Amino acid sequence: xxxxxxxxxxxxxxxxxxxxxxxxxxxxxxxxxxxxxxxxxxxxxxxxxxxxxxxxxxxxxxxxxxxxxxxxxxxxxxxxxxxxxxxxxxxxxxxxxxxxxxxxxxxxxxxxxxxxxxxxxxxxxxxxxxxxxxxxxxxxxxxxxxxxxxxxxxxxxxxxxxxxxxxxxxxxxxxxxxxxxxxxxxxxxxxxxxxxxxxxxxxxxxxxxxxxxxxxxxxxxxxxxxxxxxxxxxxxxxxxxxxxxxxxxxxxxxxxxxxxxxxxxxxxxxxxxxxxxxxxxxxxxxxxxxxxxxxxxxxxxxxxxxxxxxxxxxxxxxxxxxxxxxxxxxxxxxxxxxxxxxxxxxxxxxxxxxxxxxxxxxxxxxxxxxxxxxxxxxxxxxxx
Numbered sequence: 470x471x472x473x474x475x476x477x478x479x480x481x482x483x484x485x486x487x488x489x490x491x492x493x494x495x496x497x498x499x500x501x502x503x504x505x506x507x508x509x510x511x512x513x514x515x516x517x518x519x520x521x522x523x524x525x526x527x528x529x530x531x532x533x534x535x536x537x538x539x540x541x542x543x544x545x546x547x548x549x550x551x552x553x554x555x556x557x558x559x560x561x562x563x564x565x566x567x568x569x570x571x572x573x574x575x576x577x578x579x580x581x582x583x584x585x586x587x588x589x590x591x592x593x594x595x596x597x598x599x600x601x602x603x604x605x606x607x608x609x610x611x612x613x614x615x616x617x618x619x620x621x622x623x624x625x626x627x628x629x630x631x632x633x634x635x636x637x638x639x640x641x642x643x644x645x646x647x648x649x650x651x652x653x654x655x656x657x658x659x660x661x662x663x664x665x666x667x668x669x670x671x672x673x674x675x676x677x678x679x680x681x682x683x684x685x686x687x688x689x690x691x692x693x694x695x696x697x698x699x700x701x702x703x704x705x706x707x708x709x710x711x712x713x714x715x716x717x718x719x720x721x722x723x724x725x726x727x728x729x730x731x732x733x734x735x736x737x738x739x740x741x742x743x744x745x746x747x748x749x750x751x752x753x754x755x756x757x758x759x760x761x762x763x764x765x766x767x768x769x770x771x772x773x774x775x776x777x778x779x780x781x782x783x784x785x786x787x788x789x790x791x792x793x794x795x796x797x798x799x800x801x802x803x804x805x806x807x808x809x810x811x812x813x814x815x816x817x818x819x820x821x822x823x824x825x826x827x828x829x830x831x832x833x834x835x836x837x838x839x840x841x842x843x844x845x846x847x848x849x850x851x852x853x
Contacts (some may be wrong), residue, residue, distance in 0.1 A: 480554050487538055487560075489531060490552040498656075499523060522613070526620055527553050529586065533579040533624060534560040540578035544571050549797070557624075559634070564793075569646040576639035583625040590618035632662035634690030655698040662691035700824060701789055709791050710784035712823045713805045713813030719744045720753060722772030726761050729753065729771065738815065740802035743775050748809045754801045770850035781806045782815050792820050 478490035502523050507516040530553060534620035537560045548559040566572045594601045594614055601615055629637040638658050645654035666687035673680025704712070718732055720741045733739055733755070743751035753775040761774030780798050782791045782805045795803055795817055805813035 484531065484551075485539065486537060487535070487548050488550040488551055488834070492552055492554050495527075495553055521530070522616065525617060527558075529617070529621060529624065530558040533582050533628075534558040536578040536582035537575055538562070540575045541566070545574070546575075557628075565639075569643040570644070572639060573643035576636045576643060579636050580625040580628050581686050583621040583628075586619050587621035587625070590614050590621065594618065630664040631658065632663060632687050632691065633659055633694040635687070636693070638691070652698055655695055659691040659695035662694075663688050666691065700792060702819075704792055704820070704824070705790040707788045708784060709782050709786045709788050709805055709815060710813070712788050712820055713782075713784070713815050714819055715813050717742070717814050719811065720771050720775075721745060722750065722770065722775065724771045725767065726758055726765075726769050726771065726774065727767035729758055730762075730767065733758070737744075740812055740814075742802070742804045742814065743771055744811060749779075749781065749804045749806060749811050751777050752779040752800075752802055752804065756801075779804070783807065784812060788820065788823075791815055792817075795820075 477493040479493075480488055481491050482489045499520060502519045503516040505519070507513065507519075509515060531551060534551045538551065541548060541562050543565050546566060547563045549563060552559045552561070562575075566575055591601060594612075599612055599615060601618065608640040628635050631641040632829075633639070633642075642651075642654045642658040643663065645657055666684040668684075669680050669687065670684035673682075673684060713726055718736070718741060720729065720732075720743045722743055722745050729741065732741070739755040741753045742749050744751055751772070753771055753849065755775050757776060761769050765773065780794055780800055780803050782794070782803050784805055786806050791803065794800075795815065801816060803815040804811055805815055
């Protein structure tokens with residue numbers, strides 16, 4: 470899901486050293502809001518007012534995400550970027566805090582920003598003698614600051630619902646993690662989140678289609694969070710040397726794409742390291758091969774189509790860290806280099822297979838321990 474978010478996002482600025490992106494679907498929201506406001510009274514002034522309100526709303530969302538990011542920074546955690554979506558924002562932290570108390574503070578920081586903004590706007594409205602009751606707020610027209618105040622209240626409440634990827638899901642996990650292991654806490658929080666997503670979707674089918682979109686986002690976010698934690702639990706203490714591919718074929722920059730096609734068809738390898746000058750000089754992926762065939766034909770050289778900028782890993786690096794870098798750079802393959810010598814390959818597919826194998830072995834151990842527990846003799850009290 471994160472790959473989809475970043476693929477269709479454009480950078481719009483940088484705040485507090487954090488890059489801010491806007492997703493393409495945000496433009497659809499702007500058009501929809503402008504049209505809906507215009508159709509209310511056939512007024513272009515209303516349409517511009519609606520656009521201005523949405524822009525102010527997403528300014529509030531940026532402040533909300535900055536609350537998370539700056540709190541995480543206090544614990545030494547960097548934020549990669551912030552992306553604005555039609556249903557809110559996403560702050561991509563390098564990692565989540567290790568301690569439940571720290572995660573709790575980071576999760577609560579965003580809604581806390583909304584609470585503070587709502588209180589400031591409430592004070593301004595009361596001082597000006599304006600009406601602030603929710604029933605007085607109008608979608609089109611009405612008092613601008615009153616609408617913004619209630620938006621902050623809504624964002625704070627909505628984000629505290631106990632469902633990933635919203636803040637309430639992380640709050641719930643942090644509280645559960647004080648009494649159980651992190652993986653189990655995440656699984657429970659994810660199941661609750663998916664249950665709420667099912668409820669949102671069911672209600673949305675009969676009332677508001679936008680709720681169906683939110684339900685899909687929540688369901689996918691909960692599943693992804695559970696998957697990420699499972700990856701962390703499996704790969705957290707395992708070096709790259711244990712999960713890397715050691716049987717592979719390397720290419721020369723002077724090999725032709727026709728030769729590469731022969732290698733692909735003859736085996737299961739689709740991505741290749743390119744070696745030369747005593748080390749790795751490039752990476753050739755399946756998409757690079759297809760692109761080269763389309764542009765230059767099968768006689769083109771590997772050196773003309775390979776990627777010259779690529780990530781590498783060390784055998785001693787933790788697999789969890791390498792996996793995060795693979796996802797961040799959206800790479801298909803990462804050469805593993807030791808003293809400038811190519812010793813292996815790391816791919817998302819291979820890591821996924823390792824995780825599935827470890828999960829199967831863990832499931833077998835748990836099944837065996839349950840059977841042993843069930844068959845153990847009872848040490849009851851004998852009478853007579």
